[in-house]
Amino acid sequence: MSKGKILIVEDDFIEAMDIQRSLESYDFEVPYIASTGDEALDKILEIQPDLVLMDIILRGNKDGIEVANKIKDLEIPVIFLTVHSEDSTMEKVKLTEPYGYFKKPFDITEMKYAIEFAIYKNRQDKSTKRLRSKIIKVFNESQQISHIGSWDWNIKTNSSWWSDETYKIFEVPKNYKPSFEADINFVYPDDYVKFEKQIKNSLETHEPLNSEIRVSTANKTVKYCKILGKVHLDDQGEPKRFTGTVMDITQKKNDE
Numbered sequence: 001m002s003k004g005k006i007l008i009v010e011d012d013f014i015e016a017m018d019i020q021r022s023l024e025s026y027d028f029e030v031p032y033i034a035s036t037g038d039e040a041l042d043k044i045l046e047i048q049p050d051l052v053l054m055d056i057i058l059r060g061n062k063d064g065i066e067v068a069n070k071i072k073d074l075e076i077p078v079i080f081l082t083v084h085s086e087d088s089t090m091e092k093v094k095l096t097e098p099y100g101y102f103k104k105p106f107d108i109t110e111m112k113y114a115i116e117f118a119i120y121k122n123r124q125d126k127s128t129k130r131l132r133s134k135i136i137k138v139f140n141e142s143q144q145i146s147h148i149g150s151w152d153w154n155i156k157t158n159s160s161w162w163s164d165e166t167y168k169i170f171e172v173p174k175n176y177k178p179s180f181e182a183d184i185n186f187v188y189p190d191d192y193v194k195f196e197k198q199i200k201n202s203l204e205t206h207e208p209l210n211s212e213i214r215v216s217t218a219n220k221t222v223k224y225c226k227i228l229g230k231v232h233l234d235d236q237g238e239p240k241r242f243t244g245t246v247m248d249i250t251q252k253k254n255d256e
Helices: 013-025 037-047 064-070 087-095 108-142 164-170 180-186 189-205 250-255
Strands: 005-009 029-034 051-055 078-082 100-103 148-154 159-162 209-216 222-233 239-248
Touching: 005 013, 005 037, 013 029, 013 108, 029 037, 037 051, 037 064, 051 064, 051 108, 064 078, 064 087, 078 087, 078 108, 100 108, 148 164, 159 164, 164 239, 180 189, 189 209, 189 222, 189 239, 222 250
Parallel strands: 005 029, 005 051, 051 078, 078 100
Antiparallel strands: 148 159, 148 239, 209 222, 222 239
16 A cells, blocks of 8 residues: 655656655655656646655756745645755745755655655644634634634544644643643533543544533633544554544533
């Protein structure tokens, strides 16, 4: 099974072929090698790769930086290859918001891990954006949601992450370190057992979490929250991450 589809944009054909062979040995799919910026743009639209591995200096009238700027809205991660590391070049590179860059010569094993991480993170970001977009469309029309926050629980490492809006919902300072054991204690006592069962059910069945509960914030304010979550599985089919969104629907409940 392919780990992802990679488009190589490199005008040194021999070097590009070496990279292609190496990536294919790591189970990546490399359907095409482009040598100019215009060719890269055509193939990106045609192939829709999971990642573009691109040299900065290319033949033709478009360099890698210009190509990266043109495909920004497609949300395809870019990793740059370069022999140039001048400050002026790097400042232009940063503006394209790449997922990384490698100065030639590079270690192909390090590149493999960088590509795997970039593809994984981009897929997670897209999943979160789609979920947030759906939630905003469904609920924001009523103007009854104060805040919409995101959360991410890494089951393997038992570590958590909250967005800024989630901190606002639970009224905790930014030095608070989220963790599943601590986070679940915000659930209002009368709803604790119900919510714990819903979490357990999602982890066991891999079904999405859809729950409405009360929470008691750090300032002891009682709020109604809607919590949506998605279970992500590892290669063995076991839960590895639980990500989702929390919405403050107190105003909505009060209106009802």
